[in-house]
Amino acid sequence: MIVRSATCKDAPMPSPSPHSRPVRILLVEDHDMVAEAICLALERSPDLQIVGRAASVASALADASCCEPDVVLMDRRLPDGDGVAAIADLLALVPNVRVLVLAGEGGGSVAARVAETGGSGLILKARGLNELEDAVRRVAAGEVVFSQDLLGDVLERLSGRVRGLGANLTPREREALDLLQEGRTTAEISVQLGVALNTGRNHVQRVLEKLGARSQLEAVAIARREGLLK
CATH class of the missing domain: 3.40.50.2300 (Response regulator)
Known part of the structure; x- marks a missing residue:
């Protein structure tokens, strides 16, 4: 059975504690x-x-x-x-x-x-x-x-003793990471960034290295966990 969602107008009113409101x-x-x-x-x-x-x-x-x-x-x-x-x-x-x-x-x-x-x-x-x-x-x-x-x-x-994982990604590498999240291939990333295929591969490889990932999929998963991607 689905319970009807509470709203500002119809929220249930449990009995308050004797010392304070809920x-x-x-x-x-x-x-x-x-x-x-x-x-x-x-x-x-x-x-x-x-x-x-x-x-x-x-x-x-x-x-x-x-x-x-x-x-x-x-x-x-x-x-x-x-x-x-x-x-x-x-x-x-x-x-x-x-x-x-x-x-x-x-x-x-x-x-x-x-x-x-x-x-x-x-x-x-x-x-x-x-x-x-x-x-x-x-x-x-x-x-x-x-x-x-x-x-x-x-x-x-x-306290500033540890830099966040991925804090050293360059702007280009962050763009490559965003495109990886969209499921783009290395060739597509190179075209989107307006760079040669080898340069695009290097951007992606550095993303993996800096995030400690063994694959593009793992890089995206790590980046999400660390709050680098929305």
């Missing part, structure tokens, strides 16, 4: 089954309340103004953009809101981007619903929360 959550997730599972898991607790659901960055920005959430639980990859890139816009609309990014995968550079843009944390979907529930409470209470396996890397990157 934490108001705007969920931004474009996969219906994932969103339903998260809603059911969070709303079983009387101190958590889903006040809105959105499936895109544009909808999240519109709903954030009317729903007045305490926490925005934001999927990293959305149909119209990058959830991490949308953090600054959300904070401009609702300055006191806390943004917790939910990602299928992510490396230290992605988590560092969350922190640098004013986000309150990043948690991987694989960590489970109980951990997500705890993270929402902690973020609402003012903590910054990252999955344990990302925290050390985040601190190192923010």
